[in-house]
Amino acid sequence: MATPAGALTQHLIEVGMFKPEYNEDILNKILSFCGAPEHGVGWVLENQDKIDQWLAGGFAQDAVGGGWGAVGGDQDMDPWQKAMSDPELPVRLVVLSETLQQSGVSVPRPMLEFVLAFHKDPLEAAVWLSSKFSEPVDSARAVFGIYDQDIVPNVPGLERTIIDQDINSRPIFQIRSVQQKDGNACGYHAIHNASAVFEMLCTTANVVEAVERVQMVTSEQGFVQRFWNMQHCLKQGGIATVEQIETNVMERHFATYVIANEQNISSFGGADRFLCVPDVVSGHSPASLLHEWQAIFDRFVRAEQHCHGFIIGCMDHWIACLLHRANAESQLELLVLNSDNRLLLSSWGDAALEAAVDMEMAGNKESALKSIQRHFKDENLTPDQLEDIYLNGRPEPGINDPQYWNWRPRWVRLQTDVSTRRAAQDMTDIIWKCANGQASVLNWFATRLLASWFGSFRETAFNKDGILVADRQTDEGGHCCGIEHWVSSVRSYSDFRMNFVHKLMEIGLDHLTDEQVAQLKSFVKEIEGAIKANTEKLSRQGTLSAANGTPWIHFFLPVLDELFEFVQGGKPGQDAPPSAGRALADRNTALMAMEQAENDLASAIMAGDVPACKQSASALSAAYSSSKVLTRQASDRVKEQMQREPTELQISRPWRPTLA
Numbered sequence: 056m057a058t059p060a061g062a063l064t065q066h067l068i069e070v071g072m073f074k075p076e077y078n079e080d081i082l083n084k085i086l087s088f089c090g091a092p093e094h095g096v097g098w099v100l101e102n103q104d105k106i107d108q109w110l111a112g113g114f115a116q117d118a119v120g121g122g123w124g125a126v127g128g129d130q131d132m133d134p135w136q137k138a139m140s141d142p143e144l145p146v147r148l149v150v151l152s153e154t155l156q157q158s159g160v161s162v163p164r165p166m167l168e169f170v171l172a173f174h175k176d177p178l179e180a181a182v183w184l185s186s187k188f189s190e191p192v193d194s195a196r197a198v199f200g201i202y203d204q205d206i207v208p209n210v211p212g213l214e215r216t217i218i219d220q221d222i223n224s225r226p227i228f229q230i231r232s233v234q235q236k237d238g239n240a241c242g243y244h245a246i247h248n249a250s251a252v253f254e255m256l257c258t259t260a261n262v263v264e265a266v267e268r269v270q271m272v273t274s275e276q277g278f279v280q281r282f283w284n285m286q287h288c289l290k291q292g293g294i295a296t297v298e299q300i301e302t303n304v305m306e307r308h309f310a311t312y313v314i315a316n317e318q319n320i321s322s323f324g325g326a327d328r329f330l331c332v333p334d335v336v337s338g339h340s341p342a343s344l345l346h347e348w349q350a351i352f353d354r355f356v357r358a359e360q361h362c363h364g365f366i367i368g369c370m371d372h373w374i375a376c377l378l379h380r381a382n383a384e385s386q387l388e389l390l391v392l393n394s395d396n397r398l399l400l401s402s403w404g405d406a407a408l409e410a411a412v413d414m415e416m417a418g419n420k421e422s423a424l425k426s427i428q429r430h431f432k433d434e435n436l437t438p439d440q441l442e443d444i445y446l447n448g449r450p451e452p453g454i455n456d457p458q459y460w461n462w463r464p465r466w467v468r469l470q471t472d473v474s475t476r477r478a479a480q481d482m483t484d485i486i487w488k489c490a491n492g493q494a495s496v497l498n499w500f501a502t503r504l505l506a507s508w509f510g511s512f513r514e515t516a517f518n519k520d521g522i523l524v525a526d527r528q529t530d531e532g533g534h535c536c537g538i539e540h541w542v543s544s545v546r547s548y549s550d551f552r553m554n555f556v557h558k559l560m561e562i563g564l565d566h567l568t569d570e571q572v573a574q575l576k577s578f579v580k581e582i583e584g585a586i587k588a589n590t591e592k593l594s595r596q597g598t599l600s601a602a603n604g605t606p607w608i609h610f611f612l613p614v615l616d617e618l619f620e621f622v623q624g625g626k627p628g629q630d631a632p633p634s635a636g637r638a639l640a641d642r643n644t645a646l647m648a649m650e651q652a653e654n655d656l657a658s659a660i661m662a663g664d665v666p667a668c669k670q671s672a673s674a675l676s677a678a679y680s681s682s683k684v685l686t687r688q689a690s691d692r693v694k695e696q697m698q699r700e701p702t703e704l705q706i707s708r709p710w711r712p713t714l715a
Contacts, residue, residue, distance in 0.1 A: 062092035097279025134212030138172035150177035173209040190262040193381045198265045219398040227389040233278040235394035241373045242305020244394030247281045248375035249364035250320045257362040288317040307333040333368035336478040342561030349496045352489035358383040369478035412472045497566035509710040516541045523585040552614045573706045575622045
């Protein structure tokens, strides 16, 4: 069996951090601080300066035990290391062990050492252990509460773990995370947080074991070790270049791969116990992921599953959530961990959230000014200049949007923070409601999707008088409006088809409410009515048609037909007439053909070409007749559609503007 120093050497070699100068004395010294070989990589990463001092001869003989101690004492040890380094620990350990043996309680030595770290009196430690050792893990709230009440006051340097809870008194709690230091590494923190809490609650036999493993959630060294393990997993998998991985950004496919393949997480069930949920708030999540998510919630509703972790994307930030109940009879709990420890649960709603963020920023202003001063130290900025950068940001050449400056204005920072926290709250809320059977994530997503698309239509498809116009119009101020403007410039044809119509189809009609179905029918009819009312040809090509000259409605109307067929139930029937959208497109083709025939006839007349005049006149006559027939057919199809699928007048129509 490898010695601890040998095991540490192997860990360092695996991640490319071993140096020939690391002799056995150095390795043992590292182990005296980090406690175990598997924690050594993280400790070395965080304490390279100290190791360099040791390599340069900066050791002092430890007065106790003949070991080696770092110059400067134990100030770099974490609170648990300090507590466990008490020279009286061996004596107290013997007393505690004998006391428990007399009571018939057998406890592993590491657990005895853990309890003596916060109960110095062996008799008190024995009482605490005896009362907790046989107690099952019934509640995450209780486990973290024991840690906060019994341990934190007795171990200097520890902080309370429960930092926020739901303002509506639901059993939703925010747990303190290892503080994120690298601005890119929130995804690594989120995966570590979810798996550490899962291990604490779902793999332990009793409360003592669970409380002991709270350290994994709060230990920076534990996180750093897991960070390196995850990066090693990604590099071994070869799913990206080393340079991409070492940016420390957890891309969505990185997260999925880590969940499935990283040794620690896969030992807990991997993808069967953890789900990465990106892009849901932004509306771009694939419907297959939503169905997978809903299936997990359904198992919680049926009390068939008791613990599941989620890695949640919130704009440009990742957080961790964990649903937990001890058994089918226990209360469901939701734990939230945010790697920057900004509070997410006690300020709900836009106004309260903005006020809370504004207050936090005001409280952190002094440190923000110092950070600016350090960054621009070579410029010797005056207090007024520092204040200006703090308030107004630092413009950068070629970048007009302050959102993308390195030093952004205060209002941009505030709104970004508010948006991120609001997204986190939205996700927390829907996880809780779905897991309790109060909502469906598929309908929730569809509702947000409809609100987004209806909102952009309302803002761009109507003119200033509130009239829906088909082709693009431009007012005296240079502002454009119209259905064509909406679907080709504000949105896009492919976006409308893939990320709205097809997304709704993938979600399924069963997950839309009756009102939403009626709204979609009315929405389609209103658009087709506006196009029908436009008696002129619609020849504008739009963004997709430059190569072949096809008008925009020939791209748009078939997709509109798909949407209408979907909300009808996807079964038009053999006897159903041609769609209104197809009829309107045919009418437009005929109108364009008639205009072309008119132009050809005019050219022939100007050229004095009698045969061409006769041919063009004949073509114009045919085009005129065709346009009349197809215009009448389009009108009939739109009327038939209105009569066949009447829309209730009571529904709201959120795609229409509200005029003052």
